[in-house]
Amino acid sequence: MKRLYNQVGVLMGGPSKEYEISLRSGRAVAEALRAKQYAVQEVVMDTEELVVPEGVEAVFLTFHGTFGEDGTAQRLLEEKGVPYTGSGPEASRLSFDKQLSHQVLGRAGISIPHHAFLTESCCREIPLPCVLKPLRQGSSLGVHLVFEESQWEAAFADAVSYDGVVLAEEYIPGHELTVGLVNGQALPVIEIVAPQGNFDYTAKYTKGKSTYICPAVIPEAWRDGCQNAARKAYEALGCAGMSRMDFRVTPEGRIVLLENNTIPGFTETSLLPKAAAAAGIPFPELCDTIMQTAAIGKSCRN
Numbered sequence: 001m002k003r004l005y006n007q008v009g010v011l012m013g014g015p016s017k018e019y020e021i022s023l024r025s026g027r028a029v030a031e032a033l034r035a036k037q038y039a040v041q042e043v044v045m046d047t048e049e050l051v052v053p054e055g056v057e058a059v060f061l062t063f064h065g066t067f068g069e070d071g072t073a074q075r076l077l078e079e080k081g082v083p084y085t086g087s088g089p090e091a092s093r094l095s096f097d098k099q100l101s102h103q104v105l106g107r108a109g110i111s112i113p114h115h116a117f118l119t120e121s122c123c124r125e126i127p128l129p130c131v132l133k134p135l136r137q138g139s140s141l142g143v144h145l146v147f148e149e150s151q152w153e154a155a156f157a158d159a160v161s162y163d164g165v166v167l168a169e170e171y172i173p174g175h176e177l178t179v180g181l182v183n184g185q186a187l188p189v190i191e192i193v194a195p196q197g198n199f200d201y202t203a204k205y206t207k208g209k210s211t212y213i214c215p216a217v218i219p220e221a222w223r224d225g226c227q228n229a230a231r232k233a234y235e236a237l238g239c240a241g242m243s244r245m246d247f248r249v250t251p252e253g254r255i256v257l258l259e260n261n262t263i264p265g266f267t268e269t270s271l272l273p274k275a276a277a278a279a280g281i282p283f284p285e286l287c288d289t290i291m292q293t294a295a296i297g298k299s300c301r302n
Contacts, residue, residue: 003292005057005083005294006039007038007055008040008041008060008291008294009042009052009053009058009059009060010026010029010030010040010041010042010043010059010062011026011043011050012027012043012045012063014045014063014065014067014068014073015047015048015066016063016064016065017066017141018063018064018065018138019046021064021265021267022062022063022064022065022068024267025064025267025270026044028268029060030042032287033060033284033287036285036287052077057083058082058291058294059082059084060085060291060294061073061086061263062263062266064138064265066096066137069092069095069138069261069263070093070096071091071093071096072089074092074298081296082296083295083296084294084295085241086240086242086290087238088238091237091238091239091298092262094237095237095260095261096136098135099135099165099167101259105233105237110233110236110257111229111255111256112256112258113169113170113172114126115167117166117167117168118156118160118168119165121156124152128146128148128149129145129171130168131144131146131169131170132156132159132166133159133169134160134163134167135164135166135167136162137163138261141162142159142162143159145171172250172254173250173251174249174251174254175216175222176191176192176194177190177216177218177222177226177247177248178192178244178247180243180244180264180272181230181231181244182242182276182289183289183293184234184235184239186227186231188214188279189214189216189218189226190214190271190274191212191214191218192210192212193211194210212271214275214277214278219253221253225253226249229247230247230257234260239260240295241290241294242262242263243261244260245257245259245260246261273286
């Protein structure tokens with residue numbers, strides 16, 4: 001099959017708090033694309049001034065967090081007429097903003113946690129234990145598990161400092177599972193076994209901190225339920241190219257979608273590459289497949 005692009009840029013870094021993780025993802029992707037004979041330029045950014053080098057035909061986005069996953073970079077690339085990997089501006093915005101994504105997923109009939117959005121600590125509506133999350137952040141930045149009243153004030157103060165709004169969700173005990181998607185096709189389910197059951201920033205990005213079981217050793221109904229819910233959410237949010245959906249499944253088999261990641265990690269501990277490998281897709285082939293999906297004018301179908 002004729003390759004769509006040969007001169008490509010890998011955009012990494014960005015102005016978010018996930019700059020260093022993005023560099024790790026970007027460098028890994030650049031190396032993989034070179035292994036597939038692409039002419040690759042690594043484009044490292046630290047501001048919102050998006051510059052695409054002359055001669056680049058399309059870009060592979062490896063920004064994480066704000067700017068890269070909230071639709072801003074995608075909108076700028078659309079304006080420049082540069083094809084890019086992943087979801088379009090609107091699907092990115094909907095997925096990154098937890099209030100908007102919960103609305104879309106709820107309308108689509110997808111099970112999500114019982115939750116409330118809070119701007120003040122005194123307005124708690126969710127009983128303990130619960131999980132606090134900033135409205136628009138990734139990589140578990142500002143996320144806290146609150147089991148006791150004495151933990152609430154400090155946890156809320158940190159979570160609200162990011163965006164001014166906190167998502168408070170019921171704590172769901174059970175298995176932590178994730179489903180990667182490439183071009184809307186679900187990859188094998190991964191189970192995450194994190195220290196004390198808390199898959200936080202350190203557990204995600206410190207090699208050896210967490211254990212990953214892929215494919216997950218779970219009942220067939222759980223596997224199918226997670227993959228079906230992931231595909232349904234991908235469609236509802238209007239995603240494109242790639243994505244990764246995070247779930248909790250209770251011991252009784254209640255499957256709950258926590259969130260969608262439109263630009264999942266591509267580091268040595270990242271989950272989308274692990275799932276692809278379990279499906280027999282080597283990392284360079286995964287990056288090549290995603291690179292081939294680069295486009296502009298992506299519609300949002302929700």
